Amino acid sequence: MATIYIDSAHSDEKRRHRLYGGDLFAFSPTPSATKLAELARELSEAAFAPHDPQTAQEQMPAERYVEILAELKPTFIHHPRAKELIAVLLSEVGADIERTYFDVPRLRTMAHSQYMNAGLALQFHPHRDTWFSAPHQQLNWWLPVYAIEAENSMAFHPGYFDAAIKNSSSGYDYDEWNRTGRQQAAQQITKDTRVQPEPQEELELKPDVRVVTPVGGVLIFSAAQLHSTVPNTTDRTRFSIDFRTVNIDDLQDGVAAPNVDSECTGTTLGDYLRASDLEPLPAELVDRYREGARATLAAPA
Numbered sequence: 001m002a003t004i005y006i007d008s009a010h011s012d013e014k015r016r017h018r019l020y021g022g023d024l025f026a027f028s029p030t031p032s033a034t035k036l037a038e039l040a041r042e043l044s045e046a047a048f049a050p051h052d053p054q055t056a057q058e059q060m061p062a063e064r065y066v067e068i069l070a071e072l073k074p075t076f077i078h079h080p081r082a083k084e085l086i087a088v089l090l091s092e093v094g095a096d097i098e099r100t101y102f103d104v105p106r107l108r109t110m111a112h113s114q115y116m117n118a119g120l121a122l123q124f125h126p127h128r129d130t131w132f133s134a135p136h137q138q139l140n141w142w143l144p145v146y147a148i149e150a151e152n153s154m155a156f157h158p159g160y161f162d163a164a165i166k167n168s169s170s171g172y173d174y175d176e177w178n179r180t181g182r183q184q185a186a187q188q189i190t191k192d193t194r195v196q197p198e199p200q201e202e203l204e205l206k207p208d209v210r211v212v213t214p215v216g217g218v219l220i221f222s223a224a225q226l227h228s229t230v231p232n233t234t235d236r237t238r239f240s241i242d243f244r245t246v247n248i249d250d251l252q253d254g255v256a257a258p259n260v261d262s263e264c265t266g267t268t269l270g271d272y273l274r275a276s277d278l279e280p281l282p283a284e285l286v287d288r289y290r291e292g293a294r295a296t297l298a299a300p301a
């Protein structure tokens with residue numbers, strides 16, 4: 001049974017332990033999360049001007065739409081203001097920015113129904129981030145950029161949090177994935193043939209859990225949580241921001257969400273930056289995780 005905590009006053013440590021146990025945390029709008037959503041809206045609106053980014057695909061050819069997004073997303077990822085706002089946001093909800101490391105924030109979009117070519121009843125890509133070489137200490141932070149509804153949010157399947165799923169993560173290695181991607185880019189291969197981990201059994205995805213916060217609100221969940229993209233049946237494209245964090249003490253102590261079924265190798269830890277000054281994690285710690293000393297300790301009760 002998962003609990004959704006709203007505006008909880010837990011310390012960051014207690015919150016992490018509960019997240020590692022499968023609970024979800026949501027926060028009402030904070031000043032920095034509001035500014036982060038504002039920054040994403042400003043950049044998106046400039047990129048799609050004079051169109052509303054949420055409906056812009058109706059106004060232009062698909063190729064042009066894809067082209068604009070391909071430029072907009074990296075602009076947000078590398079925007080220095082976005083990184084600054086994340087550090088302040090972490091402090092606002094009680095995380096110690098000297099012990100918390102994050103990876104760059106992503107701007108994601110989920111086009112609405114007219115752009116969907118798959119059946120609307122499909123739920124997309126149920127997965128755990130931990131199948132993709134994420135450490136079991138990873139927490140995901142998710143913020144809407146424009147107002148969302150249940151029909152264009154994301155879905156959780158908490159019944160699977162501690163239930164193993166047959167999956168293809170054993171064939172995945174993040175470091176190898178990066179190397180192959182660079183090779184493909186160098187050889188100008190456009191079709192990505194790399195295999196992504198996915199479930200290898202029929203899953204019971206309904207009922208699911210969706211958390212809808214106002215713009216500026218924040219949702220936090222464990223990377224071990226099974227989640228999927230909701231088919232967007234609204235008339236607005238969803239814009240959202242997400243980033244991941246790890247706490248260095250939990251990495252050092254092996255305190256993490258339980259690993260029930262991830263068999264991938266490699267680690268994403270090399271991508272993380274200390275929130276206070278953007279220093280990377282100590283190399284020996286990253287190596288320890290890369291060499292497969294994955295934490296399997298269950299979260300404290």
Ligand SMILES: [Fe+2]
Binds near residue numbers: 128227
């Ligand atoms: Fe994910």
